[in-house]
Amino acid sequence: MRMKTFLACLLVLSVSVEVSNAACYFELLKPVNPGDEIKGCYDSKGELHEFGSQWKTVDCFECSCSREGIDCCTIYSxxxxxxxxxxxxxxxxxxxxxxxxxxxxxxxxxxxxxxxx
CATH class of the missing domain: 2.20.25.590 (N-terminal domain of TfIIb)
Structure with a gap:
């Protein structure tokens, strides 16, 4: 059941990216060390972001942190x-x-x- 849900989410994401033509990526959360509690999202610079937070990167991406992972899309056309x-x-x-x-x-x-x- 989880695999079907995951595949359905991937399909929706791929269609929405194609419709919007934005460059987006999603990164699953993983603990810093195996067995550690996940307390938020670490960006590419190693900064911790709280669940539900949003930020902009120096590379012109707008990112958000959820319990599933980091979702980032370009903020330019x-x-x-x-x-x-x-x-x-x-x-x-x-x-x-x-x-x-x-x-x-x-x-x-x-x-x-x-x-x-």
Whole structure:
């Protein structure tokens, strides 16, 4: 029964990720040492987050901690509908946004007609 529930959850997650086009991942909780009580979620920097908490990472992910694990998704949209011959997209990690500018003159922005994520 647990395996069917797990597979159903994976199916729902894979469909929802495909619909949203966001980059997401889920990490199951595991104790730091075998047999230890799980007290929360440890992020990639080793910081402990309480169950039910949310945080943003320096890599532009929004994460949440549940008793099942850590769920993280990107907080930015990626431009895909623009003139790739004339323009280039540049990611700003501080603001977690893309700017689409002309290749030959970065002071000129390009129109974007479609974003994903």
């Amino acid at each position: 990626t431009p895909v509908g623009y003139d790739k011959e004339k323009c280039v997209s540049i990611f700003n990690k501080e603001t977690c946004t893309y700017e689409v500018v002309e290749k030959n003159d970065h002071s000129k922005t390009c129109p974007v007609h479609e974003m994903v994520g």
